[in-house]
Amino acid sequence: MDLRKLRKDFPMLPEGGGKKPLIYFDNACQTLRPRVVIEAINNYYLKSSACAGRSMHQLSAEVTRGVDQARTQVAKFLNAAKKEEIVFTRNATEGINLVASSLCFQKGDSILIGDKEHNSNLIPWQMLARRYGVGVKIVPSRPDNTFDLEAFDRLLDSSVRLVALGHTANLDGVTIPAAEIIKRAHRAGALVLLDAAQSVPHRKINVRDLDVDFLALSGHKMLGPSGTGVLYGKYALLEKLEPFLVGGDTVASSTYTSCEFLPPPEKFEAGLQDYAGILGLGAAAKYLLDVGFDAIQKQEQALNEAISAELQTIPGLTILGPADPKLRAGIVSFYIEGIDHHRIALMLDQMANIQVRSGQHCVHSWFNARQIPGSVRASTYFYNTLEEAATFTASLKKIRKVL
């Protein structure tokens, strides 16, 4: 991977020099966008701004073709069996909500989730519990925050209709053994939904190899535009699901009293879609495949190892998750005893233009249960450099000395 060449693809990244060049370490929130994605969006608005799948004119046909290609591209990206298994959404949250609202749950059913789920994979189930009396079971992690398969097995009983887990935790970067979990869940008769928002950008996901039933992702975390996402679902399951949002473009026909829904994915894509975003997402998926996940993971691992090694020398600093950086993808989440996490983030920004996230990262439940106020989260991506990592750790050491 020619990092210098790749960085040139990202207009926001400094080409070199400058007093305080941008160091973007908030990739778990959203990544930067390469020029090809921006161009795809621009091209739609500049050259072919029209509706897809409705009108008969040339522009409409062009957009329909573009959206179809994007769907095919994303299907290839996930290795889906067919492009119709790809439902475009606004983000992973909407994908999870779609499943939560469309799967038919009954009182007595239960849903199994992890103990460090993002609110997007917690609140929808809490709402189901409130509405239908569905049980929500929490699988506790091991002390080092890795997934506890034994605890999972203990909770996986016949009442479990759905296992909904974050594939990679945005809290600490730990990835769960998804293939094994899915195998065991299926054996127990449960469906599996993976919140893959944090895994899809960083590792090759093969939905057919995983045999996952549903998988939700966000475009903005994988170089794509904001407001784009995907819900992958096995076609047979998607066919059975009732649509979540209904309206224009979800039905083949309607009378005053009834309607005939279109097959998936159309029946889930109500109303006029974010065509520019979808085209951008298709471009992002292609770009990531071109870069290659082996190179991406190698660079992220090198960055995490470099950062973790330095952070472990800082007194009072605790890294969330396992000590081994290989198990934490591109995320280093930490707190320093006695120092406010927001202050650290603000100082990093002020002194070295380093952008990190601070707070509870939408995983309030985990922090509240442990009475930890919050953490600083540095999340790297393949375009970050070891020099940036060194600047980050040096700045953090300075802050520790001063505070």
Next chain:
Amino acid sequence: MFCIISFVILSILGIFSATNRALAREALDCVLRRVTLRPCNTGFDEKMKARILGTVITRSETAARLINRNFELLSWAFFILMLASSIWSVRGLYLFYTTGSCNGLNQSGFCVFDPTGANNEVSNVGGTCPAPEIAKMGVTLQDVRLEGFPVKNPQAKDKIVMIACYHCEYSRQTYPMIVDLVERYNTSFTFLHYPVKEKTDYYSRLGYCAYQQNPDAYWELNKLLFTTDKAILDAKTPFAPQASLGGEPAAGEEVEANLEFLIPAMNDLGFDAEAVVACASDPQTKSAVQAQMEEVIRTNFYGTPTVFINGTALVGPKPYRVYAILLKGLLYWLH
């Protein structure tokens, strides 16, 4: 304390920047919480502290450490400084309003509201116009005999005495204001002409004689002399008009007045101009005016205009309100 300081500073900066306006709003929220005995939980102080430390740390870790450890103390120190400077600023504003200078009456130090010091500039005695005011103490009417000087409404309770020069730009600027005050508040008004700009005391003598001849018309003549272009006043009179009045100038004497202009003007005002001009050249007049000049000098004044309002000296051309406040108090416009 930090919230209060931030609010003041950011409010000022907010005039020029939207970012600072938003921060000022946050600071205000923090201040309101504090004054209502609630915790400032907006994170504002934390945010600002981090920004300050983040900036300082790149220059000096030691300084950043000191600031971090003594942040509350420094906040208090800045708060006290801000309070003191605010009081000082309000005092300056008050003094400027009441005396025309931030530093007090007739004080010439720098004043932000009067950066050029125009309210204190005078035509120096024996100097050139304009000249910077030199702070001198003891400008007073005490032991100064004002009998014989032109006076209006001598019985009035409020008394204004003005030392001015027809050729001084600052006196010209001030005279109409003083006349307005005299008329509006019906005060007593004594006028002392002192020629700081002229080479001779001819206009003093001319005024002296005019007042002797027609006290009422004298004030019109005074107004005329303050409003007529100085170039006209300065024009030298040829020898002939002097001769035509029957007077014989002494050898080498030069009349420092434009009699060609003055004689018809005075006639129009109801004077016997020829008699006034003749009087002005009279040795007795010279002697009387000389005595008056010496009396004026006894006030210790150092430049024109100098105005005494009920005994308080105001040196230099002050704004109208300053004279009015001294006469009638802060709410002078109600009178």
